[in-house]
Amino acid sequence: MKIVVRVKLLPTAEQAVALAATLHACNTAANHVSAVAFDREVFSRNDLQKIIYGEVKDRFGLSAQPTVRTVKKVVDAYTTLRAQIRAGLLGAEGSKRRVKAESKPIRFRPDAAQPFDDRCLSWQCDARTVSIWTVHGRMKDVLFTGSTAQLKTLAEHRQGESDLVCRSGKWFLVATCEVPEAPLNQDPADWVGVDRGIINLATTSDGDNHQGRGLKRYRKRQARIRAELQAKKTRSATRRAKRMARREARHAAHVNHRISKQIVAVAERTGRGIAVEQLDGIRDRVRLRGDQRAEISSWPFHQLGEYFTYKARRAGVPVVEVDAHYTSQRCPRCGHTAKSNRPTRDDFRCRRCGLAGPADHIAAVNVRDRARTAWVFVNAPVPQRT
Structure with a gap:
């Protein structure tokens, strides 16, 4: 590679x-x-x-x-x-x-x-x-x-x-x-489910939480300064705004590199694979406020997924994408799925069996469980015709 x-x-x-x-x-x-x-x-x-x-x-x-x-x-x-x-x-x-x-x-x-x-x-x-x-x-x-x-x-x-x-x-x-790729682990012991978000950039099924609050504050401050520079409509303000945008992109890339490196290292050390949500078409699936649309569009979700992929290839760690629907509303213990299972953004509470916990951690566990099923299905032997 x-x-x-x-x-x-x-x-x-x-x-x-x-x-x-x-x-x-x-x-x-x-x-x-x-x-x-x-x-x-x-x-x-x-x-x-x-x-x-x-x-x-x-x-x-x-x-x-x-x-x-x-x-x-x-x-x-x-x-x-x-x-x-x-x-x-x-x-x-x-x-x-x-x-x-x-x-x-x-x-x-x-x-x-x-x-x-x-x-x-x-x-x-x-x-x-x-x-x-x-x-x-x-x-x-x-x-x-x-x-x-x-x-x-x-x-x-x-x-x-x-x-x-x-x-x-x-x-x-x-x-x-x-760089040569490491031999792919064809028989992972299990999966590390990863839920990507804005408040928490990445939460794993192991309970590790990589918060994005600091990065979110940084990006909001940068957006406010860029808006002030754009309002001036001068060449010097435009040049400064472009420099700020490049600096912001480098900072976000550094954060994503650090997160993906840590998660891939854990998966490699424990002999597991990495499972992430398939976020294609996320803008079409959800309805957001105006300020949320700008935040979602500028957030480096795809970049974090790419970093997972190429770092995992170098380490021989398998990566699978699973369906992202209802991962934060489904109970991983009883399977009950309902919007009311998530009363707030940060909390999950199953209305049927009472399982409770951080919503992002629950979503990561669901991603892990779906990866188990998806891997078995993909690697199932093809039946021979007689």
Whole structure:
């Protein structure tokens, strides 16, 4: 499976100047290539490269391989744009956002990330240095650092391209690694049911509760500040709002990484699988107030599920999705299902047998029980015809 490892570069002042000049030159060239591709409606890598290759090398001072990577970056950007349009992410045909995206060439920021392959960038993992092509010539002995786990993964599994990234004056290399998956546990001892929510981001059938109250307060505060910035309608306010949105996304991703890592570690240690609710179409199944719709739409439920999946694949832990209907209204002991079983958001009390407890924990237990049935059904032997 493919993962990315981000390490921090520690360039000297002279090296940082060369790296900045390289990004600026590559992205200036990318803007020119993008304009040509848009005007001529040529979005095939080979066709575009035949048209623009020589001009880009001579005009922008790029070597052969950086020129090829720059053309590929432009082609990939238009491929992504077309995919977003097909998926409806930019609105319906004729919408303001879609017209704006389709009416002009894609532009690249002067400090946008630039891909490098092994011809332009070589790693010396033992010395923790890289040798990288720049517009000022080949630059050697650029130091990098990272966590022990990152450096080990990089040394053992790095393959393919690496992206040079500049963020807030700091330099990073994002490397692609091909990590082998652990053998899948085909016979889990049991399941860890996980109920995802807003107040409690994840509650397990073991009773572990990963609260989201702090993250919810943080996101509300960020939303309030963004609304104030948007009301100003100035360029500086817009730039600040975008920086805040990226910071918020990184914070939410960090929380989801931590939660999924802990739950996967418990499942791996105990020989169990992980069961989660299938949340596809949740916006269509529930009726929410206006403030709740915004909260649900911006909450990283799907991201947490993706983190569960890929971390479990690395550990060989099976993951199943089960039906999410009535998991918080069904009694796991007697099976009675009723809306009145959940008198408040946090509490569950069965009207038939009297079982009581936290509603999210009850939901996680129901998810676990459904996973037991689903796994048996999926792995049942196919009857042979006679």
